[in-house]
Amino acid sequence: xxxxxxxxxxxxxxxxxxxxxxxxxxxxxxxxxxxxxxxxxxxxxxxxxxxxxxxxxxxxxxxxxxxxxxxxxxxxxxxxxxxxxxxxxxxxxxxxxxxxxxxxxxxxxxxxxxxxxxxxxxxxxxxxxxxxxxxxxxxxxxxxxxxxxxxxxxxxxxxxxxxxxxxxxxxxxxxxxxxxxxxxxxxxxxxxxxxxxxxxxxxxxxxxxxxxxxxxxxxxxxxxxxxxxxxxxxxxxxxxxxxxxxxxxxxxxxxxxxxxxxxxxxxxxxxxxxxxxxxxxxxxxxxxxxxxxxxxxxxxxxxxxxxxxxxxxxxxxxxxxxxxxxxxxx
Amino acid sequence: xxxxxxxxxxxxxxxxxxxxxxxxxxxxxxxxxxxxxxxxxxxxxxxxxxxxxxxxxxxxxxxxxxxxxxxxxxxxxxxxxxxxxxxxxxxxxxxxxxxxxxxxxxxxxxxxxxxxxxxxxxxxxxxxxxxxxxxxxxxxxxxxxxxxxxxxxxxxxxxxxxxxxxxxx
Numbered sequence: 001x002x003x004x005x006x007x008x009x010x011x012x013x014x015x016x017x018x019x020x021x022x023x024x025x026x027x028x029x030x031x032x033x034x035x036x037x038x039x040x041x042x043x044x045x046x047x048x049x050x051x052x053x054x055x056x057x058x059x060x061x062x063x064x065x066x067x068x069x070x071x072x073x074x075x076x077x078x079x080x081x082x083x084x085x086x087x088x089x090x091x092x093x094x095x096x097x098x099x100x101x102x103x104x105x106x107x108x109x110x111x112x113x114x115x116x117x118x119x120x121x122x123x124x125x126x127x128x129x130x131x132x133x134x135x136x137x138x139x140x141x142x143x144x145x146x147x148x149x150x151x152x153x154x155x156x157x158x159x160x161x162x163x164x165x166x167x168x169x170x171x172x173x174x175x176x177x178x179x180x181x182x183x184x185x186x187x188x189x190x191x192x193x194x195x196x197x198x199x200x201x202x203x204x205x206x207x208x209x210x211x212x213x214x215x216x217x218x219x220x221x222x223x224x225x226x227x228x229x230x231x232x233x234x235x236x237x238x239x240x241x242x243x244x245x246x247x248x249x250x251x252x253x254x255x256x257x258x259x260x261x262x263x264x265x266x267x268x269x270x271x272x273x274x275x276x277x278x279x280x281x282x283x284x285x286x287x288x289x290x291x292x293x294x295x296x297x298x299x300x301x302x303x304x305x306x307x308x309x310x311x312x313x314x315x316x317x318x319x320x321x322x323x324x325x326x327x328x329x330x
Numbered sequence: 331x332x333x334x335x336x337x338x339x340x341x342x343x344x345x346x347x348x349x350x351x352x353x354x355x356x357x358x359x360x361x362x363x364x365x366x367x368x369x370x371x372x373x374x375x376x377x378x379x380x381x382x383x384x385x386x387x388x389x390x391x392x393x394x395x396x397x398x399x400x401x402x403x404x405x406x407x408x409x410x411x412x413x414x415x416x417x418x419x420x421x422x423x424x425x426x427x428x429x430x431x432x433x434x435x436x437x438x439x440x441x442x443x444x445x446x447x448x449x450x451x452x453x454x455x456x457x458x459x460x461x462x463x464x465x466x467x468x469x470x471x472x473x474x475x476x477x478x479x480x481x482x483x484x485x486x487x488x489x490x491x492x493x494x495x496x497x498x499x
Contacts, residue, residue: 019373019433019444024398028434029378029441031388031395062354062468063383069469091470272438280355280472281483 039067044083052211055239057246061090072100078108085117092284092313094121112141119150126315128158145172149181156188157317165192179205183214190217191317195224208238212246219252228256232266247273247288255295267296286310290322300326354380354464354471357437358415360447362478362495368419368451370478374411375435375442376463383467385410397434400443404432407445414463417449424451456494465489 022028039047047064051057068084081104088097101118104111119134135150148171156164165188172181186201198221207215215238219231235253239245245253250273253266274292277285286309293303304326311323360372378387378395385406387395400407408428417424430446451457461484464471473484478495 019375019435021431022397022434024396024401026397027394028397028400029382029387029395031391031393032379032382058353062470065469066465066467276353276355276438279474279483280353 037067041079044080048083048086053209054207054212054215054235054246054249055244057090057212058244061087065091076107078104078111078114082111082114082117085114089117089121090284094125094313097121098125110141112138115141116146116150119154123154123157124314124316126157128154145178145181148172149178149184153184153188156191161188161191161317164188183217186214186221187217190221190224195221199225207234212248216248216252219249219256223252223256223259228259231256232260232262236266245269247277247285251288251291251296254292258296270296283309284313286313287319287322290326294325354468355437356380356463356471356473357442358447358461358473358475358477358484360449360475360477364454364495366453368424368454368457368495370417370447370449370451372447374415374445374447374463374473375437376445377437378441378443380464380468380471381407381410381443384464401432407432407443411445411447411463414461415447416460416462417451417457418460419451419453419455419457422452424449424457454496456492456496458490458492459484460490462489 044064047060051060051064064083065087068080068087071080072084081100085097085100085104088094088100098118098121101114101121104114105118108114115134115138119131122128122131122134131154132151135147135154138147138150148168152164152168152171165185168181168185168188172185177185182201182205186198189195189197189201198217202214202218202221205214205218207218210218215235219235222228222231231252235249235256238249247270250266250270254270257263257266270292274289274297277289286306290303290306290310293299293306307323307326311319354377356377357375358372359375360370363369363371378400382388382395385403387399387403389399389402411428412426415426417426427448427450428446429448432446433444435442435444459475459477461473461475463473465486469486471486475482475484477493480493480495482491484491
């Protein structure tokens, strides 16, 4: 009932072009649960895991940042500093995160999470040799599959994509493959131009509980196979209200909708999101904005601006290709 | 077990850049009028769900926030704003008033409380604004400001900004 009252109110606000005074009993918003102010490590782990899912990535980010920024001044607990590095990763503050992880690893050399995250961030920054060294430092701490996946993921960024893909397929058994290895193989297949193999690797994935990055990869592979209707129907059903959809998800919905020419609902939502991002001067969604200006609201000057902004932050194959696209696009 | 745990952990540190979302956004719009003093008039607009993190609105705890509940917290809202919107001119504090009613507006399908703002500074010289609302609960909160035709964004790291209305922006 409360949702109906709220929806009725939201519709009523459309009739008011200017600020207005509602009636006393009008429902203005749904109350959110009081935010926790202290967290155990288990709660933090749960929050971070949950915030990877579609529609969840923004919910607690600012609150966690405020909390962890205080905590790292109060404790040297490596896990707390590691969580803070993960949070910085989400905001593309890669160098700061790398420095924090270096400290964490120096205090706790067997902190495998920190080593894996550092390897990933060094790779994103284009420091491939250092990333590989981090992967190899995991010998004796984790299993062969994890080390192989970590190493070959890095190698695939250094001009050895096809070899890395073949090698990882050989090393890892299909039947017992972890979700992460499946993710890395799916991503390599997509970069190699084999979207059908990407879809196969992700075929058993529950998109509702998959990280946003995997959902985006799935959508890109489906669109490469011209399955735009599947993308539209699947992504739109991942959250109940579609109010907190991530830029990357909104962008894929808008791209699929534009091809299908059925309506402009998602394109309009994405257009508004871009306006807000630009007004807020947010920079960590630069690749989504570049893609928006390349594929939806074509504007090569803006596409190039955002692709260059993205390249300052991240130096993976996909970032290089995005930059190249804006240089060739008219 | 160790291998499984590491694999799960690796998933978290997976090879893609994770998409971030920080959309807690307020709006501070002020226009100036000058005589011998500098007067800035306008409004601070803040999302109801953002302000609820620092001021409880759901007084009867029925999970919905009515206009009556918001109105009943007007004093708390004004006190909060007075603490977090500080304007100075030559190290002298400018006066903040909030004459007028609270109202409601909508941005990107979210309900916003519109708080009237009037700031009076002793002279027409340059002034600084320190904005710190909501940063204590959301480090990614931003305030998009249009102040005397200057377009600015207040953030946690850029929360203190100077304005000289006598020079071009």
